[in-house]
Amino acid sequence: MDSRDTILKKLKANKPEFIALPKINPAVFDENIDKVKEFIRKTEVAGGKVFEVTDNKEVLSKTQEAFPETKVNFSNLDDSGFFNTIDSESFKNPHELNDLDVLVLESTLGVAENGAVWLTDNDIPVRVIPFITKHLVLVLPKENIVPYMHQAYSAINPMDLDYGIFISGPSKTADIEQSLVIGAQGAMSLTVFLK
């Protein structure tokens, strides 16, 4: 018998009698929070910046203002031609994206309780890009902010997901004497534009 069958057989023999699966009732956790306010608060605590804007045009102009000197920029928003210094050709070899300075992506889901922003393969040209970029800029419609993780997962179809990620704040570590340092292996800064 190979290991697969041995393991499964042992688990079957050793498991306890069936225990029912508890139901999650999200109402128990509901505090009627102001979703936008809470989202902003939590993103800031996680080391990110949040700005409220009216449209994507403002996103790009504000981004340029914030990062005036950068050489390599890419935005996934419509009409980003003037902003982009590279095109989708560059994504064929992601290893060469190491000098990407600013990346702008659009998200469809955010979570108030922890400032997490959801991205899937649909929102990202290549998977490594939100990590390899120096600065990450995310755009999120306010009405797409849900209060808790429970509602977030109700909005995600598990069968229709190839890869997805919640990002809350910039990459960070406290592994040297517990001092918090922003910018470990992933993006060194995170800016969220709420529109």
Add this chain to the structure above:
Amino acid sequence: MSHSKLAGIFNKDEKKVDWHDKALWFVRHKRDLSVHQVKGWEELRNLGHGIKAHTLSHLDVYLEQFEANALKNGVQVHWAANGDEHNQIVHSILKADNAKKVVKSKSMLTEECHLNPFLEANDIEVIDTDLGERIVQLAKEKPSHIVLPAIHKNKLEVDELFQEHLGTEPCDGDPQYLTGEARKHLREKFIHADAAITGVNFAIAENGGFVVCTNEGNADMGAHLAPIHIACMGVEKIIPKQEHLGVFLRLLARSATGQPITTYSSHFRKPGKGVKMHIVIVDNGRSKQLSRPDFRASLHCIRCGACMNTCPIYRRSGGHSYDATIPGPIGSILSPGKDLTKYSTLPFASTLCGSCSDVCPVKIDIHTQLYKWRQIIGKETPQPFIKKKSMAAMGKIFSKPSLYGKVGAVARWALRTLPKSLINAWPNIWGKTRDLPVGPKKSFDQWYKERENNKKTDQK
């Protein structure tokens, strides 16, 4: 070596103990602040416990479901009965594509299986990419904490290590500079890696996907750049449905560091373009632990590390004093299941204060399990003759009131009459650091009897 001996060594440097204690207590404090903001926190813990208990009672079914879905997603699934087999499997995957350079993100399972030395012996470079793990790896040590692997090292030690291995400038332990240098060093490694290994925080039966949580982004950097992604998981990492992540992701980071969620929570399901994805499912003693009714709940653990941060012993003895892959309270209930004799002192490295059980996000009854391991160790492992005899003697004395009275009187007399120097110098470990109480003239017993007699005389 026993836990107490290793703890003794750690305690030679009291300043370091104080630092370690305070640093971890601060993490516990941040956890408190964070969880007190969550309405229904205790209900969330109940759910975490309940979902895990249910899953264990249906584990084989969920694993098969997970496997079938993962295969459908284009992921290869492997099964390993033990650490050796796990290492062989990982090696054979690497060998098939002639992969020589591997980047690894945090995975306690690969630590448990001793994967690194195995691969290194086969001429494969393995780089731990979590900063704390990299520090420990450069120092040729083991993680001393499951979430904060280098918590036992101070910044000057890191400074020196980096100068030696990464060629950094002396910087008086500046964390900002050192982290920046590590970033550069690891970027190189990510870009040139032939394969990435990650752990798994949660594997979802219903869709064959799995979730990896990091703060640094190292798991994703590795997994998306390298052409091979191997994810290694213990059988107990499975959860039935994606919606259950809503419970566990809310519990995990808050319990671990006080963050409401880790910076990155990556949901892997189908391989990216040009990437081969493998999952290795490992037993290595877990099915055995599942067979023990008193101890199976230890498999609920989501590796948040909160029980370590809260443990007053762990904080003052250091992770290495447990001499096990998983230290601290949870380690002390897992390790005896693997080697009862080797780890026989761990369940005694506790005052049974119960803080671990109250802090645990999935409500493992850790201190009760420690007590139960003690009973098994008392019966099944060789015990010092003196301990055995004295326990039996105590048992006798306490079951016979008449004997008990006599023994007590002698002890009290000794405490009262003998000089302090003599009492404290007895083969009496208590007296090394503490005085004994002054023995009173009368026991409560005697006082009470006299009082009753006096009452009777009064009445006459």
Add this chain to the structure above:
Amino acid sequence: MKVGLFIPCYINQLYPQVGKATLELLEKLKVEVVYPSGQTCCGQPMANSGFENESEGACINFVNNFKDFDYIVTPSGSCAYHVKKHYNIIQQTDDVIKVRKNVYELCDFILNVLKIKNLGASFPYKVGVHKSCHGLRGLRLGSSSELVIEPYSYIEELLKEVEGIELMPLDRSDECCGFGGTFAVTEDVVSAKMGKDKIQDHLRNGVEVITATDVSCLMHLEGLITRNKQPLQVRHIAEILNSTI
């Protein structure tokens, strides 16, 4: 109401004044208290050392001594907890079940059975409460700091009524003192360090007297205090509640 008084072995032998205070206090509250003469120890020292089976004699002796009382009251959270939680190793006769159900730690009994808060005590000192772990997380005499529940503390509720007392908050409200039974000896280094740190917390916060529901914790702390000549005293909570200075 007939109450059996259980005085743990180390109180009986080493801290008889705590037993006296407990008895006097209960008598003051007009409780009919009997101290059964055949009692010894609840069996905890053996059980916590991994020799539960050697403690069976002690358990049976305990039940025999106390089976005829409505309540069993003891000035030790740890012993009450042991009887409640670990007396599952002997046969669960009606007597055993009754004893396990009716055993109470002193403060718990006064507050929740007698339903009395003000005991007419006075104790003009700055007091730090050491929340002994078995009472706190075993008997739930208060809310432990880990849990997200309404905070409460039976001990403090009673102490707040004591005249002249000033309760001093600690930096770490319920960290273990490091006694832990045989732990104090098998892990003496860590045990002593825990005690030392606990004492520092009390000193830092201006405490003059440390109190607790368990003498075992206090014996450990007092041993360190005396050895290191620190300006602190220890008093069992029964002594404070029975005090009229």
